[in-house]
Amino acid sequence: MAEKVLMKGNEAIAEAAIMAGCRHYFGYPITPQTEIAAYMAKRMPKIGGTFLQAESEIAAINMVYGVSSAGKRVMTSSSSPGISLKGEGISYLAGTDLPAVIVNAQRGGPGLGGIQPSQSDYFQATRGGGHGDYHIIVLAPSSVQEMAELTIKAFELADEYLMPAMVLADGTTGQMMEPVSFDFEIKEPPAKPWATTGTKCQRPHNIANSLYLDPEKLERINNVRFARYEVIKDKEQRAEEYLTEDADIVVAAFGISARIAKNAVDAACAKGIKAGLIRPITLWPFPDKAFKKAAEHAKRFISVELSMGQMIEDVRLATECKVPVELCYRVGGMIPSPQQVLEAIEKAAKEVK
Amino acid sequence: MAVVFERPKALLDVPFHYCPGCTHGIVHRLVAEAIDELGIEGRTVGIAPVGCSVMAYDYFACDMIEAAHGRAPAVATGVKRSDPDNLIVFTYQGDGDLASIGTAETVHAAARNENITIIFINNAIYGMTGGQMAPTSLPGQVTQTSPYGRDPKACGYPVKICEMLAQLEGPEYLERVTVNSVAHVRAAKKAIKKAFQNQIDGKGFSLIEVLSSCPTNWGMTPKKAMEWIDEKMIPYYPLGVYKDRSAGIGPGLGGKEDK
Numbered sequence: 001m002a003e004k005v006l007m008k009g010n011e012a013i014a015e016a017a018i019m020a021g022c023r024h025y026f027g028y029p030i031t032p033q034t035e036i037a038a039y040m041a042k043r044m045p046k047i048g049g050t051f052l053q054a055e056s057e058i059a060a061i062n063m064v065y066g067v068s069s070a071g072k073r074v075m076t077s078s079s080s081p082g083i084s085l086k087g088e089g090i091s092y093l094a095g096t097d098l099p100a101v102i103v104n105a106q107r108g109g110p111g112l113g114g115i116q117p118s119q120s121d122y123f124q125a126t127r128g129g130g131h132g133d134y135h136i137i138v139l140a141p142s143s144v145q146e147m148a149e150l151t152i153k154a155f156e157l158a159d160e161y162l163m164p165a166m167v168l169a170d171g172t173t174g175q176m177m178e179p180v181s182f183d184f185e186i187k188e189p190p191a192k193p194w195a196t197t198g199t200k201c202q203r204p205h206n207i208a209n210s211l212y213l214d215p216e217k218l219e220r221i222n223n224v225r226f227a228r229y230e231v232i233k234d235k236e237q238r239a240e241e242y243l244t245e246d247a248d249i250v251v252a253a254f255g256i257s258a259r260i261a262k263n264a265v266d267a268a269c270a271k272g273i274k275a276g277l278i279r280p281i282t283l284w285p286f287p288d289k290a291f292k293k294a295a296e297h298a299k300r301f302i303s304v305e306l307s308m309g310q311m312i313e314d315v316r317l318a319t320e321c322k323v324p325v326e327l328c329y330r331v332g333g334m335i336p337s338p339q340q341v342l343e344a345i346e347k348a349a350k351e352v353k
Numbered sequence: 354m355a356v357v358f359e360r361p362k363a364l365l366d367v368p369f370h371y372c373p374g375c376t377h378g379i380v381h382r383l384v385a386e387a388i389d390e391l392g393i394e395g396r397t398v399g400i401a402p403v404g405c406s407v408m409a410y411d412y413f414a415c416d417m418i419e420a421a422h423g424r425a426p427a428v429a430t431g432v433k434r435s436d437p438d439n440l441i442v443f444t445y446q447g448d449g450d451l452a453s454i455g456t457a458e459t460v461h462a463a464a465r466n467e468n469i470t471i472i473f474i475n476n477a478i479y480g481m482t483g484g485q486m487a488p489t490s491l492p493g494q495v496t497q498t499s500p501y502g503r504d505p506k507a508c509g510y511p512v513k514i515c516e517m518l519a520q521l522e523g524p525e526y527l528e529r530v531t532v533n534s535v536a537h538v539r540a541a542k543k544a545i546k547k548a549f550q551n552q553i554d555g556k557g558f559s560l561i562e563v564l565s566s567c568p569t570n571w572g573m574t575p576k577k578a579m580e581w582i583d584e585k586m587i588p589y590y591p592l593g594v595y596k597d598r599s600a601g602i603g604p605g606l607g608g609k610e611d612k
Contacts, residue, residue, distance in 0.1 A: 066431020
């Protein structure tokens with residue numbers, strides 16, 4: 001068995017990025033993700049990489065755009081208010097079909113909000129976050145091990161589908177320490193013949209661009225991009241299904257919420273309630289298939305979120321509102337206790353009897 | 354028959370979309386000539402801005418990137434850092450792009466002495482959107498959004514980029530030129546070529562500010578626009594070298610500009 005090291009979630013992301021071949025990182029200080037920048041500042045110079053503290057989140061994401069245009073793996077990270085600032089650049093990356101990895105260690109909002117954990121950037125992440133019709137791949141780690149694993153996955157998916165991929169973590173998963181194994185097999189990045197690496201006067205020039213003044217062409221390019229999204233929706237949905245086979249009450253939760261929800265599901269099962277958990281690992285594409293399957297027998301869904309109810313909308317869409325969906329939540333940096341979730345499950349179980 | 358004048362190889366054989374009398378065409382040509390003469394086309398990446406020169410990516414034969422409004426210096430930083438020993442990276446930006454929405458990116462790329470070349474087109478107006486007040490519009494200048502003339506009491510004073518950046522320790526080379534006469538075009542060419550040569554030599558951040566014309570939005574004939582540069586712009590934006598670290602010119606460097 002591979003050796004495990006005790007690490008903070010944010011550091012695991014940084015190390016995993018380096019393992020994935022990322023040699024360029026641009027960031028701007030913001031709590032609660034600054035460990036990523038600190039880790040990169042220490043490591044990158046020693047491995048011939050680039051760490052640069054940008055003058056702003058806007059500059060950081062545009063530096064990412066530059067490196068990605070030139071065909072190299074590149075990452076930036078921030079927390080909620082900073083991700084809003086990166087929104088412009090993320091839209092440009094999507095519009096130019098460029099791969100990049102963006103980490104969001106979410107904190108409470110809106111506005112400056114707080115610095116405690118949150119999942120209230122779900123809409124922003126899964127709907128793209130900037131202007132225009134587009135999506136980004138959104139991965140939601142629930143452990144430090146997954147912080148590492150899904151960071152590597154984010155690089156691979158971004159390169160495969162030529163689009164930004166986000167690791168949507170939160171203040172808890174970023175700060176907590178757990179044993180993590182880095183026993184990963186890293187695939188070679190694909191060739192990038194489109195990259196602006198200099199023509200060497202041997203090929204026509206490459207252009208990285210998202211401007212199409214001809215509306216017919218812009219429409220066509222949007223359609224082509226969305227056809228690619230359909231492939232992703234078909235092939236890349238990932239979710240953990242826990243005790244869902246014959247569950248009456250199915251809890252939906254991702255990231256740190258899923259850890260809490262799982263405890264509550266176990267406690268409910270011990271009390272004789274047929275409860276299960278679907279933990280979306282990909283938030284975009286949303287794991288519709290797992291929810292559709294569960295909706296065939298479930299009598300009630302409960303979406304457990306650190307938000308005022310955002311993922312709940314996708315649960316309703318995935319289940320086509322065939323089964324009632326309730327919300328169990330805390331916000332502002334507060335976290336529900338397993339007891340709160342258990343009570344929600346018990347209440348639902350009583351109602352569906 | 355001897356060829357005495359031809360299109361630089363670094364420019365593609367496509368017609369410019371620029372208005373008659375606009376100086377973008379001249380400056381594009383000077384950049385392309387510099388790239389040709391230095392033999393760097395195959396390893397050059399250009400960054401186009403948002404503004405009239407947004408489609409510069411269709412004109413230059415080297416690899417090109419279209420950046421978000423004002424972000425070209427940050428994009429250029431990323432490209433340069435991706436392959437610093439090989440790539441030559443330039444941005445081509447207007448005044449709204451570089452001196453308004455992208456001021457932070459400009460200042461910090463200069464402060465880092467990022468080893469890139471910036472061609473800054475200052476024509477004192479937003480051209481592409483139809484002639485609004487720019488950060489560099491002159492006091493009293495009538496534009497669509499300063500219809501009674503730019504009033505410094507209400508909207509402040511023009512941003513003098515070369516003067517401002519010269520105060521920073523970072524940048525290597527800052528020069529303001531214009532292209533409204535043959536002599537000025539020659540001087541501009543020399544400055545632009547030097548800005549690329551500095552990058553090849555690893556000296557760092559070079560910015561060439563080119564006082565340019567916009568007859569369409571200034572509401573002038575091309576000829577009158579060229580005269581307006583002499584009469585109005587140069588007195589406000591004096592031509593010259595504002596910093597040349599290697600030559601000891603600039604604030605704190607003890608050269609002739611350091612009084």
